[in-house]
Amino acid sequence: MSIVMPVRRGNQELMLKVLPWPEASREALALKAFPASASVRCLDHHDELGALLLERLTPGSLAGVTPDRSITIQADLARRLAVPDPSRKNDAIQIERLASDGWLVHLEGLLHRAPRVLSDRSVDAAREAITNLADDPTATLTHGDLHSRNVHRDRDGFWRVIDPAPRVGTIAYESHTVIVERNRLAELIAAGPCELRRRLELFADVAAVPLDLAERLCxxxxxxxxxxxxxxxxxxxxAALAWMAASLAR
Structure with a gap:
């Protein structure tokens, strides 16, 4: 949960974002490591207040853009954001690895509360994919919450990301939220599993990640x-997400 508000500093139009520690410190660390051509810039931050001073991008996001264009832009951004983990040289703040952020434990907790939503085949495939992340040697960042509404144009017309939830690990993790907007899942379901896989192929090609890995993490x-x-x-x-899970389960 965060609070974001427009502010000014002299002639600069900026944004002030306040969120809990240590999320604020991790986000600031990641934003300062990301290339400015692909990400909103963090101009200053205050650890104790959990405050980030950010440049202000335009309101225009990728929401509603045609799927192939949206996927291509986001996959390219994901690839450019895969910079070396800056927390390796920071004793105070550590950015968690995808393999160690409690995903499997969280999944088991969800299954305990909703045991009849998915087939055993879908659940087993997910468990295997998450478990296999332990073998991922990736030492670079991934955005962690990449989707169409987290990509905005800057004032020069270039697309850049906002609101990272940074993790260390493969950018294939982003495939699930990149290939379709939640409010357009019905279109994807109508097009069928072949279209789902075609979109994943496009993501994997542009992001330069193994297609199999993108499919499994999606x-x-x-x-x-x-x-x-x-x-x-x-x-x-x-139900729509369960369809996606079943379509990709192996």
């Missing part, structure tokens, strides 16, 4: 998301 995240939405009472969305 499937695992669809499982987690379906369970979460079912618990929240979002039955239709949970």
């Amino acid at each position: 499937q695992a995240r669809a499982v987690s998301s379906a369970l979460h939405e079912a618990i929240e009472g979002e039955g239709a969305l949970a």
Whole structure:
């Protein structure tokens, strides 16, 4: 949970973002490591207050952009954001690895609360994909929450990311939220599993990640998301995500 508000510093139009520690410190560390051509810039931050002073991008996001264009832009950004983990040289702040951030424990907790949402095949595939992350040697960052509404144009017309939830690990993790907007899942379902895989192929090609890995992590995240939405009472969305999980389960 964060609070974001527009502010001014002299003639500069900026944004002030306040969020809990240590999330604020991790975000500031990641933003300062990301290339300015691909990410909003963090101009200053205050650890104790959990405050980040950010440049102000335009309100225009990728929401509603055609799928192939949106996927291409986001996959390219994901690839450019894969910079060396800056927390390796920072004793005070550590950015967690995807393999060690409690995903599997979280999944088991969701399954306990919503045991009948997904097939055993879907759940087993997700468990395997998450467990296999322990063998991922990646030592670079991934955005952690890349989707169309977290990509905005800057004042020069270039696309850049905002609001990272940084992790250390493969950028294939982003495939699930990049290939389709939640409010357009019905379009993807109508197009069928072949279109789902085609979009993942496009993501993997542009992001330069193994297609198999992108598919497996997309499937695992669809499982987690379906369970979460079912618990929240979002039955239709949970069913759509369960379709995605089943379509990619092996």
